[in-house]
Amino acid sequence: QTSDPFIERIPKVELHVHIEGTLTPELKWKFAQRNAMPLKHPRTGTVFASLAELQDSHDTMKASNGDRMDNAKETMSFFEAYYGGFLVLKTKRDYFDLAMHYFERAARMNVRYCEVFFDPQGHTRTGVTWEIMMGGFHEAQEKARKDLKVESTWIMCFLRDESPESAMEHYVAALEYRHMIVGIGLDSNEDQRPPMLFEEVFARARSDGFRITAHCDVGKTYPVEHIRQTVSDLGGTGADRIDHGLNVVDDPALMKTISEKGLGMTICPWSYIRHQPFDEVFERIRTLFDAGIKISIGSDDPAFMEDTWMHENLLVARKFCKLTDGEILKLAKDAVDMSWASDEVKRNIL
Numbered sequence: 001q002t003s004d005p006f007i008e009r010i011p012k013v014e015l016h017v018h019i020e021g022t023l024t025p026e027l028k029w030k031f032a033q034r035n036a037m038p039l040k041h042p043r044t045g046t047v048f049a050s051l052a053e054l055q056d057s058h059d060t061m062k063a064s065n066g067d068r069m070d071n072a073k074e075t076m077s078f079f080e081a082y083y084g085g086f087l088v089l090k091t092k093r094d095y096f097d098l099a100m101h102y103f104e105r106a107a108r109m110n111v112r113y114c115e116v117f118f119d120p121q122g123h124t125r126t127g128v129t130w131e132i133m134m135g136g137f138h139e140a141q142e143k144a145r146k147d148l149k150v151e152s153t154w155i156m157c158f159l160r161d162e163s164p165e166s167a168m169e170h171y172v173a174a175l176e177y178r179h180m181i182v183g184i185g186l187d188s189n190e191d192q193r194p195p196m197l198f199e200e201v202f203a204r205a206r207s208d209g210f211r212i213t214a215h216c217d218v219g220k221t222y223p224v225e226h227i228r229q230t231v232s233d234l235g236g237t238g239a240d241r242i243d244h245g246l247n248v249v250d251d252p253a254l255m256k257t258i259s260e261k262g263l264g265m266t267i268c269p270w271s272y273i274r275h276q277p278f279d280e281v282f283e284r285i286r287t288l289f290d291a292g293i294k295i296s297i298g299s300d301d302p303a304f305m306e307d308t309w310m311h312e313n314l315l316v317a318r319k320f321c322k323l324t325d326g327e328i329l330k331l332a333k334d335a336v337d338m339s340w341a342s343d344e345v346k347r348n349i350l
């Protein structure tokens with residue numbers, strides 16, 4: 001099912017989308033062409049000769065599907081495809097176009113407000129300056145507000161597979177752009193990287209007035225301890241939200257703490273379907289919902305998951321969690337509630 005008038009009509013808030021995860025193969029190809037860069041497969045070194053070849057290997061759903069892995073040697077793993085995308089972003093215009101492409105999609109889905117993740121370390125390490133990156137984002141954001149009535153702000157994520165020192169350096173550099181940034185997050189490969197490794201920078205961000213969140217349990221099952229740290233410790237007294245964290249359903253006491261603290265969780269169904277049994281994913285989401293925990297549906301990396309944007313994520317959640325119109329409305333309201341928008345912006349959303 002692809003059409004659902006109620007879901008189409010309802011005003012939306014998106015709180016979990018990586019701007020780099022909205023880089024479609026078409027945009028990647030366009031930027032590579034105009035920056036005169038050959039696009040290579042990050043592992044095999046093969047140069048993609050056409051957009052069609054790139055599109056083929058960009059399909060990380062295929063790559064992560066166990067038994068199709070063998071005969072899909074040329075496909076890229078998620079992180080290969082994702083970080084490969086950073087290489088084609090060179091100019092302020094690239095950053096502007098990337099963000100504008102997302103805001104235009106958002107407007108078409110009636111997304112009125114969004115908090116968009118970006119990964120500055122992934123950009124500075126390819127030689128891009130803050131001015132180029134934030135300048136392009138800012139111009140797009142202003143145009144989207146004016147022309148599309150899409151309100152937005154940014155959440156700066158640290159790459160947890162980089163060092164805490166690098167996170168701190170980027171934090172300090174970002175202060176010049178703090179008017180654009182509402183919160184600080186943590187993403188990338190979670191293996192052996194508990195959130196509290198980054199406590200110094202999160203505590204500082206907290207005391208400087210930023211909201212904080214962290215990705216937990218994404219890709220495969222990581223220790224519930226990562227969620228516990230995020231809930232109770234990060235930034236001194238715990239984060240303001242949790243990104244993902246589905247495996248908390250294995251720990252009813254922690255679920256109770258999340259519920260009592262009123263912490264919202266951002267949930268991206270298409271991201272989990274790639275790695276986890278289908279039924280289990282939706283049972284878990286339903287369990288969180290029924291426990292009264294605030295959840296907000298997001299798209300994570302829509303361009304890397306078979307083109308599944310906010311709309312498609314809501315559709316699949318609706319279908320397999322058997323959500324009524326009333327329950328869809330509750331999700332939409334909880335998303336507003338969980339957001340870090342000012343009261344005035346919140347009033348204008350729904």
Ligand code: ES4
Nearest residue numbers: 018187188189215218301
């Ligand atoms: C990500 Cl850990 C993770 N999962 C999905 N998308 C991402 N973007 C950056 N980190």
Ligand code: ZN
Nearest residue numbers: 018187215300
């Ligand atoms: Zn994410």
